[in-house]
Amino acid sequence: MIEIHTERLTLKPLGTKYLDSVHEYASDLENTRYMMFLPNESLDETREFLQKAEDEWQCDTPSFYEFAVIYQDRQVGAVSLYREDDTSAEFGWILNKKYWGQGIACEAASALMDYAVKKFGIRHFIAHCDSENAASYRIMEKLGMSRTNIQGGRKNRASEEERTEYQYELYVECANLL
16 A cells, blocks of 8 residues: 655545544534535444445546544545546545644645656646635645636535635656656
8 A cells, every 4th residue: 555755744545534634624514614525424433434435446547535633643634536537637635623724734745746746757746626715725836736727616515605716737747747
């Protein structure tokens, strides 16, 4: 199994062994207010998602990769990469609100981008966020991504309100590996 290490973090395959720590942030309304598919409404819903992630890790060529973000021996969030084709992928992250503001999400996303470039040859990264999620789009900008689209029609799970969504992209040149 893949493990990615940074100065402070370890990224490990996400699965059911992280049920309690994932459910803590994935079911928290404040933690997930800008997310389209969260908050989870039950422990079973969180377990089902984690089982899908775990099952995907068993594929010869996974179409997506969900990593647990481990900080100080605790699972504090997740970072994901969903391959669109051989050279493009969408990625994202979520972090337990207890760990916001420490650069953890940016460090995890950067490590995953670097790994994806070197291991899979990904050259085009895409990420989306709610237009009011300033912390998320600041991470995208720190990663070198540029806003390429603004569109309406976003529906976050916890709200009936139609929202605006930002799309960010980054094209990595072969000579400019992260």
